[in-house]
Amino acid sequence: MAGQDEAWLISTGRAAMTLALEAMKLTARDPRRVEVAIPGYTCYSVPAAVERAGLIPRLCDIDPGSLSIDLTSLGKIDFSRVLGIVSANLYGLPNALPDIEAMAREHGVFMLDDAAQALGASMLGRAVGGYGDVGLFSFDKGKNITSLQGGALVASAGSLADSIHSASAALPAASMVRTMTTILKLPAYSLLLRPALYGIIRRLPIGLGLTPYETDYPIEQFSWALAGVVSRQLERLEQIGAGRVRNAERLSAVLDGLVGLQPVRILPGASPVYPRFPVLAAPADRDELVSSLDAAGIGATASYPSALIEVPEVARRLPHDQAPTPGACQVARRIVTLPTHAYCPPGYEVTIRNIAVQVLA
Numbered sequence: 001m002a003g004q005d006e007a008w009l010i011s012t013g014r015a016a017m018t019l020a021l022e023a024m025k026l027t028a029r030d031p032r033r034v035e036v037a038i039p040g041y042t043c044y045s046v047p048a049a050v051e052r053a054g055l056i057p058r059l060c061d062i063d064p065g066s067l068s069i070d071l072t073s074l075g076k077i078d079f080s081r082v083l084g085i086v087s088a089n090l091y092g093l094p095n096a097l098p099d100i101e102a103m104a105r106e107h108g109v110f111m112l113d114d115a116a117q118a119l120g121a122s123m124l125g126r127a128v129g130g131y132g133d134v135g136l137f138s139f140d141k142g143k144n145i146t147s148l149q150g151g152a153l154v155a156s157a158g159s160l161a162d163s164i165h166s167a168s169a170a171l172p173a174a175s176m177v178r179t180m181t182t183i184l185k186l187p188a189y190s191l192l193l194r195p196a197l198y199g200i201i202r203r204l205p206i207g208l209g210l211t212p213y214e215t216d217y218p219i220e221q222f223s224w225a226l227a228g229v230v231s232r233q234l235e236r237l238e239q240i241g242a243g244r245v246r247n248a249e250r251l252s253a254v255l256d257g258l259v260g261l262q263p264v265r266i267l268p269g270a271s272p273v274y275p276r277f278p279v280l281a282a283p284a285d286r287d288e289l290v291s292s293l294d295a296a297g298i299g300a301t302a303s304y305p306s307a308l309i310e311v312p313e314v315a316r317r318l319p320h321d322q323a324p325t326p327g328a329c330q331v332a333r334r335i336v337t338l339p340t341h342a343y344c345p346p347g348y349e350v351t352i353r354n355i356a357v358q359v360l361a
């Protein structure tokens with residue numbers, strides 16, 4: 001999978017990330033390497049997995065133009081305390097993966113290519129998730145394909161893979177109750193994806209659209225029943241991806257050049273997959289834009305509400321010499337993500353454009 005030799009299915013992406021980081025610790029055998037370099041704006045499950053693995057997050061800034069890791073900020077880190085670097089590839093947009101991989105090699109640290117949102121994307125012809133030492137995929141809500149929960153790791157053969165293999169084989173079996181609950185939720189979830197319902201449902205207290213920081217998740221094997229759901233969708237991955245890319249291209253065409261909206265730059269060599277389509281608005285317009293789109297039945301979101309440096313659970317664990325991450329803070333205040341899934345009605349991009357023109361006027 002993703003050009004790597006071996007793959008493991010784990011209960012969730014965050015559980016898989018915890019396992020991968022613990023395997024890095026065992027393989028490196030260097031007690032000074034207690035930090036993991038992670039992007040300043042990414043899913044809160046990433047710093048949570050770092051904490052769960054008994055490690056310390058070291059934030060590096062992101063470039064607001066491309067949402068990729070800012071290489072200057074990454075280069076300034078003291079790598080003597082770093083165990084590994086984690087990419088983000090948010091919204092299926094490939095980060096500067098060849099540069100991040102080169103920097104990891106140069107400093108003798110691991111790289112985890114987080115493709116939780118980027119299954120099917122590639123960079124210079126190589127699958128995202130296939131860069132670095134280990135790749136991560138998620139089948140949670142809102143990912144490219146979903147069984148509501150699930151994760152996978154890929155790695156090339158070697159001592160890190162051996163360590164992941166032993167840890168994965170020793171995991172407890174999937175909880176029957178959790179698996180059944182998830183299976184029962186699946187039909188309801190596919191209904192909720194319809195944008196008109198999504199806006200309403202997002203306000204109900206069922207956890208959809210929320211961004212919690214939690215570290216007490218189960219770390220188990222993936223259930224065979226859910227793996228069946230994933231494998232049926234994997235067969236249609238190209239088709240699902242092509243539909244999302246088509247919607248993203250339509251959005252890009254109508255929103256391009258609109259005063260007050262800034263498109264996110266796609267890096268040279270990148271083929272994105274767009275589980276969502278991100279754009280940047282001025283902080284003063286952002287919330288009104290999201291609520292106006294929501295009111296019109298378009299499931300727009302402001303994505304993760306804060307840069308990690310502003311999340312209290314993360315902030316209290318940062319190293320004392322953590323540098324500021326202004327790029328990540330800017331993105332948190334400006335980003336709007338738009339839906340690209342198969343239920344988006346024909347012409348929805350024009351509705352979005354008209355609303356944007358009104359709000360930004």
Ligand SMILES: *Cc1c(COP(=O)(O)O)cnc(C)c1O
Pocket residue numbers: 012013014015042043045046088090114116117138139140149150151
């Ligand atoms: C969703 C996500 C994860 C965690 O995956 P789960 O399956 O939800 O635990 C990790 N990284 C990124 C970038 C994600 O979007």
